[in-house]
Amino acid sequence: MKTVVTGIGVVAPNGVGVEAFWASTLNAESGIDRIRRFDASGFPIRLAGEVHDFEAAEHIPGRLLPQTDRLTQMALAAADWALVDAAVDTKRLDPFDMGVVTANSAGGFEFGQRELENLWARGPEYVSAYQSFAWFYAVNTGQISIRHGMRGPTGVLVSEQAGGLDAIGHARRHVRNGVRLLVTGGMEASLCPWGLAAQVPNGRLSWRDDPRRAYRPFDADASGYVPGEGGAILIVEDAATAWERGAPQIYGEIVGYRATFDPPPGSGRPGRLEAAIRGALEDTGLSPVDVDVVFADAAGVPELDRAEAQTLAAIFGPAGVPVTAPKTMTGRLNAGAGALDIATALLAIRDGVIPPTVNVDVLAEGCELDLVREPRSGHLHTALVLARGFGGFNAAIVVRAVDG
Structure with missing residues (x-):
């Protein structure tokens, strides 16, 4: 189904x-x-x-x-x-x-x-x-x-x-x-x-x-x-x-989802964003090479940005997948952000263009990303959307074009 x-x-x-x-x-x-x-x-x-x-x-x-x-x-x-x-x-x-x-x-x-x-x-x-x-x-x-x-x-x-x-x-x-x-x-x-x-x-x-x-x-x-x-x-x-x-259009399919929760601060255990990403991919039956673009959580806080970038590098390789954060044009919308990113990812797939991340000039040390800073055209089939909530919430959803 x-x-x-x-x-x-x-x-x-x-x-x-x-x-x-x-x-x-x-x-x-x-x-x-x-x-x-x-x-x-x-x-x-x-x-x-x-x-x-x-x-x-x-x-x-x-x-x-x-x-x-x-x-x-x-x-x-x-x-x-x-x-x-x-x-x-x-x-x-x-x-x-x-x-x-x-x-x-x-x-x-x-x-x-x-x-x-x-x-x-x-x-x-x-x-x-x-x-x-x-x-x-x-x-x-x-x-x-x-x-x-x-x-x-x-x-x-x-x-x-x-x-x-x-x-x-x-x-x-x-x-x-x-x-x-x-x-x-x-x-x-x-x-x-x-x-x-x-x-x-x-x-x-x-x-x-x-x-x-x-x-x-x-x-x-x-x-x-x-x-x-x-x-x-x-x-x-x-x-x-x-x-x-008779739906006039189908924007795309929600093929994978996983939510995880970070351990408490001071526990010495790593965060669970990577587990959320791998779980969402496992839910789809896809591998990292199948992902065409990642819509990042993009906290704007140096240590959180570095942790997200390093997680993406561990899964996709350093600068191994295009990454974007169009929320740099809206601010972080809390619960509204993930849904808006899903909508944006579906529009990107529809039109074959990755929207840009604005106002980022020099990548921070430890953030080895292929960060999209100008609209980038190309065939897009599968997008990964990430979100982290204050208090330890992590979520990942994979959406893709519906073939046929």
């Missing part, structure tokens, strides 16, 4: 909608700039990948606006676009044959911050009743399933940056177990004072003010990462049923 992607919806800092995002990415247009959504002058970081071209009222019903966070508004819109892209008429399908599995790492932070401000400034009677669920990690899954009448398997993954890949991996399992269609992916939108304050203590944020120098994974001048918002929602189905219902 082949699990395939038939629809994609994208909300990203450098483009809203699949083709707008893809065009900006191939043109190396970055969405990283100074934070505009709030006054960040009191924070050590003032840059982010913000989405400026998304107006929720233009994309979702007005009745949903007061009960949803920006996070969920983006997820609902992207899910709508993905279903349209896949030409899915949910009214023609059994509600119990459609499910939703999503990921996010922060929940509706901005909504929660606003209601806490109301609580302390005005009193409990001014706190919205929607706060009871609008902040919750599972809210995207719930709102999407309600909006489209999907009563099949549901779930939410909370594994920070690895979450988007984990959600897609779980959706693939449901399809293999006989569920006809899954809405899946990851979305993030916690660029508010409370959300940014929650990331500062991890010590991995870049404090630079120049958008071209702040997030530079694998570079000798790497100084951390820049946060961002957005992500992607995908429609995954069994290939046979997708063709049977």
